[in-house]
Amino acid sequence: MDWDTLIHNGTVVTVNPDFDIIENGFVAVKNGRIVDIGALTPDAGRSAAGECVDAGGGIVFPGFVNTHTHLPMTLFRGLADDLPLMTWLQEHIFPAEERYITPGTVGPATLLACAEMILSGTTTCCDGYFHEDAVAEAVDAAGIRAVLGQGVIDYPAPGVGDPSKNVDHALAYTEKWRDRSPLIMPSIFCHSPYTCSPGTLRRAKKAAGDLIFQIHAAETRPECRRIQEEHGRSPIAYLDHLGVLDERTLVVHAVWADMEDISILNRRRAAASHCPLSNMKLAGGIAQAVEMLRAGIPVGLGTDGCASGNTLDMFRTMDMAAKLHKVAASDPTVMDARTILEMATIRGAEALGLSDRIGSLEKGKSADIVVLDTGSPHLQPMHRPESHLVYSAGGADVRDVMAAGRWVLRDRRLKTLHWPAIRDAVDGIAASISTNG
Ligand SMILES: [Zn+2]
Incomplete structure (x- = not known):
């Protein structure tokens, strides 16, 4: 099977046309794309994946598209x-x-x-x-x-x-x-x-x-x-x-x-x-x-x-x-x-004219994937994951984010950005705004 990344042990909210929700599901990624998705990862697939990420029973869903x-x-x-x-x-x-x-x-x-x-x-x-x-x-x-x-x-x-x-x-x-x-x-x-x-x-x-x-x-x-x-x-x-x-x-x-x-x-x-x-x-x-x-x-x-x-x-x-x-x-x-x-x-x-590439977790689409940690009290118990996403969860519950097959967030750590440097630069600009009005 030879996957680059396997995300498993999560409730996968696909947002596909049938709005399928897969309990104890997995998503397999290769070359930036979703190559397989389903329930109960086969053991052979797990051993063949380059990287195995345990979603810890959390929610796995497609990355948000902010249109403005x-x-x-x-x-x-x-x-x-x-x-x-x-x-x-x-x-x-x-x-x-x-x-x-x-x-x-x-x-x-x-x-x-x-x-x-x-x-x-x-x-x-x-x-x-x-x-x-x-x-x-x-x-x-x-x-x-x-x-x-x-x-x-x-x-x-x-x-x-x-x-x-x-x-x-x-x-x-x-x-x-x-x-x-x-x-x-x-x-x-x-x-x-x-x-x-x-x-x-x-x-x-x-x-x-x-x-x-x-x-x-x-x-x-x-x-x-x-x-x-x-x-x-x-x-x-x-x-x-x-x-x-x-x-x-x-x-x-x-x-x-x-x-x-x-x-x-x-x-x-x-x-x-x-x-x-x-x-x-x-x-x-x-x-x-x-x-x-x-x-x-x-x-x-x-x-x-x-x-x-x-x-x-x-x-x-x-x-x-x-x-x-x-x-x-x-x-x-x-x-x-x-x-x-x-x-x-x-x-x-x-x-945005991009629905052939993103917006849902389906085979062939880009691996734009979010893993949400549902371990906090405000997300327990979980009857319907889509209800949690809309009415109970917040940004701070996001654990991992993959964009086009590349991790940009792992365990709440930014992988592509250096936060202290960004904060210093923005602080400097903000200081001049508050000084000069
Ligand atoms: Zn505007």
Whole structure:
């Protein structure tokens, strides 16, 4: 059998189409892929494996797919909370970005984000920010998978002083990273329909070509009013009118997408990223994620950046998403644990066009695997592992993480990142932020 790694003695939550859960199961890995999966490891397989990892009766599940981040914004975690979106953005975040976002700060900030994601079981993220070249270097060094979008906005932005060059800048970045790393998929991220002109949106979509095109849209009611006044349409209908919605477009938030907008997204086969924590904190509203899923739109979960969402821990987002929709619908049966876990894994992978490679534990897929320790009191006893993952577990319960067949976390120790060095670098930047305001 000759496997590189065998993970055994775990409850394997496959998130395959039948949502099979294998008691006392194993997952075998070779050359970065899952080559076998099942119950009760044959002894011969155990002796033939290069490395044998005992899951200790814990839960083995596919690495989370976080469909919306702004990784370097870990630097601004907790800097400005409890404010309306526009005040938060224009009076706090944009000025802080202008002063502190440089290639030199983006690297350590992204490594901090990667450490946090790995330690809480995320093996794939979809990011949009500035200096994305430095973001890509850091994520690649961390050894996790990512769709990384260079930001486009019609204002001077970090690394792009002249907005008329924003799309050219993004295109140069995508060309550089197109085939550079098997883990990094470049992308273009337009900030929003209200900060990018129609021409910029069209040009950016064209430049993205077959890569993922990301955009925040329909996030708040004032945004919808403004787009309606200026363009006579809802933000989603406006983007459709511009021809930028298709199966390679990821619409982030879509909080105010109504049934007509949902049918547009569905018709164009566009995907959505649902970020309930950020939407709740900024009081943006409640996206109709249940209806979007019902319509067949691939809807993944996202944390958003740490400046608005404060955490990259997908366990918290899953728990919050499940409960938010139950309250909103006055129906405890909506967004059950299985649906939420699928959104955090396979639906997120679909939203990023990666479901043939990741998002579930199945033969032939990439070995993006998490082992969760269930030995703590808050995870005992265990009747239904998917319930534990969504409602009881937290990032701190993650014991081991493998990305593309390589361990990035073993026994809570980061394998690809040097935490003391990251912490020192981030402390230095944070000190200058708190000194200068
Ligand atoms: Zn965002």
